[in-house]
Amino acid sequence: MKKRLSIAIVATIAGAFCALAEDYPTRPVTLVVPFAAGGPTDSLARTLAQPLGAALGQSVVIENVAGAGGSVGVGRVAHAAPDGYTVSVGNWSTHVVNGAIYALPYDLLNDFEPIALLPGSPQLIVARKTIPATSLGELIAWLKTNKASVGTAGVGSAGHVSGLFFENATGVQLSFVPYRGAGPAMQDLVAGHLDVMFDQSSNSLPHVRSGAIKAYAVTKTGRLASAPDIPTVDEAGLAKFYVSVWHGLWAPRGTPVDVITKLNTAVAKALADPALQRRFAELGTDVPPPEQRTPSALASFQKAEVEKWWPIVKAAKLKGE
Helix, strand or coil: CHHHHHHHHHHHHHHHHHHHHHHCCCCCEEEEECCCCCCHHHHHHHHHHHHHHHHHCCCEEEEECCCHHHHHHHHHHHCCCCCCCEEEEEEHHHHHHHHHHCCCCCCCCCCEEEEEEEEEEEEEEEEECCCCCCCHHHHHHHHHHCCCEEEECCCCCHHHHHHHHHHHHHCCCCEEEECCCHHHHHHHHHCCCCCEEEEEHHHHHHHHHHCCEEEEEECCCCCECCECCCCEHHHHCCCCCCCEEEEEEEEECCCCHHHHHHHHHHHHHHHCCHHHHHHHHHCCCECCCHHHCCHHHHHHHHHHHHHHHHHHHHHCCCCCC
């Protein structure tokens, strides 16, 4: 009797999940951004929200949950109901680096269902407009005699890790100032309260174009098509200082496969929009090719990034906030 009851309960639960997947979505989807509003990850999420919602047939609502280098917002999704209505947009720092520096209450590889790899951005080495240096070489020389303040989105963020590698590559010493996101840090750089940032091109380019800050190099092998006047790190004299901050979309572990498939299909449809592709190109953001946007491709890529970066970050002895 008990065995029959157990089987009936399991069948009922399975049937409920099948119905959920078949009807999904029937209400708005919450996209959790683990940083403050105004930063590059937030901007990407807001740029994607409307076309993603159109593809799903429901609105996509942005929820900013900042703190601890993004781990608070990611944890919000890890412990959410696995129904496809709460998903996480994250990046290289939140879904790779944080696992090496924080005692997280979740497992980055096992407590989430990967949905799709999203566009990523190289970084720009930027500074307040009043710094006298006119080239990266001059900036490095200036930094060697002036311990500069560097804004970051928190300990272990892409900007922080890049700054540490910059110290190792150049011999300068920097003073890192953590914020709850790159958006607030950029506001202080524009206002002249910070000296330098290592920041995603999607966040920095508008301020570079307006003349509010200076750009010295882009951290990739080729120049940005949307900003061809900014030299590469190789051209500027800092060879092979390549950093690209990729983004992805994840759901809580246990989210039905059919729901993940619907979310992935919606992402693919949104990213195929020529207008959206032009918008990302303007921001110096690279859209991954279709074969790299599958859930399995994101899972493999994230695992490879963990294997690559965790030993490096742990060797740097970074500690969470």
